[in-house]
Amino acid sequence: MRVYVQEDVCQGHTLCCMTAPEVFGLRDEDGHGFVKVTEFTPEVMEAAKRAAANCPEQAIVIEE
Amino acid sequence: MTERVVVDFDHHSKEYREHGMEIAAEARKRCPVAWSERYGGYWFVTGLDEASAFQKRPDLFSARREVGSPESVYKGIAIPFVESDYPGGFLEMDPPEQLEYRRILNPFLSPASVAKWEPLIREFTNACIDDFIEEGRGDFVQQVVNVVPAVLTMAMIGLPLGDWVVYNEPAHASIYTPPDSPDLPRVQQLTMEMVTHLYQYIAEFRQNPRPGMLKALVDAEIDGEPLPDLNIMGTLMLVIGGGFDTTTALTSNAWRWLAEHPEGKARLMAEPELWTTATEEFVRYFTPAQGTARNVTQDCEVAGYSFSKGDRLLCSFAMPNRDPRHFEDPDTIKLDRFPNRHAAFGLGTHRCIGSNVARLQFKGIMQESLKRIPEYTIDYDGLERYETIGTINGNKNMPMTFPPGKRQGPGLQAALRDWQTKLDAEDLESAGA
Numbered sequence: 001m002r003v004y005v006q007e008d009v010c011q012g013h014t015l016c017c018m019t020a021p022e023v024f025g026l027r028d029e030d031g032h033g034f035v036k037v038t039e040f041t042p043e044v045m046e047a048a049k050r051a052a053a054n055c056p057e058q059a060i061v062i063e064e
Numbered sequence: 065m066t067e068r069v070v071v072d073f074d075h076h077s078k079e080y081r082e083h084g085m086e087i088a089a090e091a092r093k094r095c096p097v098a099w100s101e102r103y104g105g106y107w108f109v110t111g112l113d114e115a116s117a118f119q120k121r122p123d124l125f126s127a128r129r130e131v132g133s134p135e136s137v138y139k140g141i142a143i144p145f146v147e148s149d150y151p152g153g154f155l156e157m158d159p160p161e162q163l164e165y166r167r168i169l170n171p172f173l174s175p176a177s178v179a180k181w182e183p184l185i186r187e188f189t190n191a192c193i194d195d196f197i198e199e200g201r202g203d204f205v206q207q208v209v210n211v212v213p214a215v216l217t218m219a220m221i222g223l224p225l226g227d228w229v230v231y232n233e234p235a236h237a238s239i240y241t242p243p244d245s246p247d248l249p250r251v252q253q254l255t256m257e258m259v260t261h262l263y264q265y266i267a268e269f270r271q272n273p274r275p276g277m278l279k280a281l282v283d284a285e286i287d288g289e290p291l292p293d294l295n296i297m298g299t300l301m302l303v304i305g306g307g308f309d310t311t312t313a314l315t316s317n318a319w320r321w322l323a324e325h326p327e328g329k330a331r332l333m334a335e336p337e338l339w340t341t342a343t344e345e346f347v348r349y350f351t352p353a354q355g356t357a358r359n360v361t362q363d364c365e366v367a368g369y370s371f372s373k374g375d376r377l378l379c380s381f382a383m384p385n386r387d388p389r390h391f392e393d394p395d396t397i398k399l400d401r402f403p404n405r406h407a408a409f410g411l412g413t414h415r416c417i418g419s420n421v422a423r424l425q426f427k428g429i430m431q432e433s434l435k436r437i438p439e440y441t442i443d444y445d446g447l448e449r450y451e452t453i454g455t456i457n458g459n460k461n462m463p464m465t466f467p468p469g470k471r472q473g474p475g476l477q478a479a480l481r482d483w484q485t486k487l488d489a490e491d492l493e494s495a496g497a
Contacts, residue, residue, distance in 0.1 A: 011413065011415040013409060013415060014175055026174060028171075029171065030166075031420065053405070055405060056409070057411060
């Protein structure tokens with residue numbers, strides 16, 4: 001199981017970090033999202049799925 | 065491939081302003097990408113999936129305007145096409161050039177960077193309200209939300225705060241004046257005066273720079289070359305237009321909605337955590353920037369539709385934001401709507417660069433205003449929406465009455481002086497003085 005942000009699809013809407021700040025961070029240079037956790041617990045996956053559903057660019061990939 | 069569906073549609077018309085979302089619903093049922101015969105003919109998009117597909121292909125759907133070549137297919141982001149000798153900033157560029165310009169401004173606009181402006185937003189909202197709260201009447205647009213976003217934009221660029229008045233009328237009027245208005249020459253003249261003022265200021269600024277976006281633009285190099293003044297100016301005009309007008313539109317529409325929906329207002333005042341989802345919902349529902357045009361660069365087929373080189377396309381954000389395939393009960397404001405993957409800040413490479421400022425500012429202005437003026441009535445006789453909302457869904461005036469309150473401070477002029485002093489002192493400090 002893992003979660004990642006497709007860098008070429010993300011445009012920096014920042015909603016992932018607003019929705020699940022425990023899972024996603026924002027890069028300093030352009031505000032684009034990245035996954036900041038390394039352990040994909042059920043809680044992390046649940047929060048990441050909420051963020052993925054809310055991403056305007058559909059840039060978040062969930063691999064179960 | 066689908067047959068081309070022709071719909072009588074004009075995004076600058078009064079019909080669009082009053083019934084645009086109903087027209088969009090009908091058009092969407094027939095075809096989410098339809099054709100209008102107005103302005104030489106253009107496609108317009110009402111479906112979210114389709115809008116997303118087009119915005120993600122800037123190579124096929126270009127935003128670029130080729131200055132000095134009116135015959136070019138690169139006609140920029142306005143329908144109808146507006147010929148101008150001035151570049152429109154990076155909103156009318158394609159990647160990779162567009163990204164070079166964004167890279168210069170991005171550091172000023174991340175959630176972490178914009179957070180430092182929250183005190184300015186809240187203090188100026190209160191200062192504006194102080195100037196009329198004892199009278200029990202005021203104009204929410206003219207006296208609050210035309211002012212705060214303008215002052216903040218000036219501060220972020222590094223322009224003298226008091227000069228906001230120079231840019232104020234042209235920044236709004238160039239947006240709300242329809243293409244066939246008799247007032248257009250006067251507005252164009254005002255805009256020219258603003259351009260000249262700004263141009264002179266850039267020269268002055270080089271001698272006496274201060275921190276902010278303008279310094280970053282003046283210092284920046286692209287491919288080893290400094291930016292031409294004309295492009296610095298195009299970028300500033302873009303930041304001024306985006307900074308002044310869109311937040312005014314969002315806050316004023318939401319202010320009116322709250323007056324008309326006391327139960328929603330009461331809920332927001334009782335549950336402050338609701339502002340996060342509510343902000344996105346107001347942005348979706350009102351979609352301040354209604355959409356932008358694109359220019360087809362080659363014959364192509366995308367999302368099942370065939371386009372010819374030179375076709376123009378109105379990539380609406382407002383109409384896809386009511387797409388029932390993505391938003392349940394799309395014509396209703398639900399303060400806790402989630403998920404809410406609206407397109408109001410755009411999609412793809414041109415995503416609104418100021419979206420984090422917009423969110424912060426919206427919440428700050430609304431919360432402070434509601435604290436000071438919790439009960440108010442909109443004066444509908446004086447309420448004036450933009451004549452065309454084809455570009456920005458805004459309001460020119462929004463007079464209101466309310467039970468008079470008490471001043472808390474000396475008002476706008478004092479706030480301008482205080483903040484200018486404060487910013488100047490910070491400049492000296494950051495310069496190592």
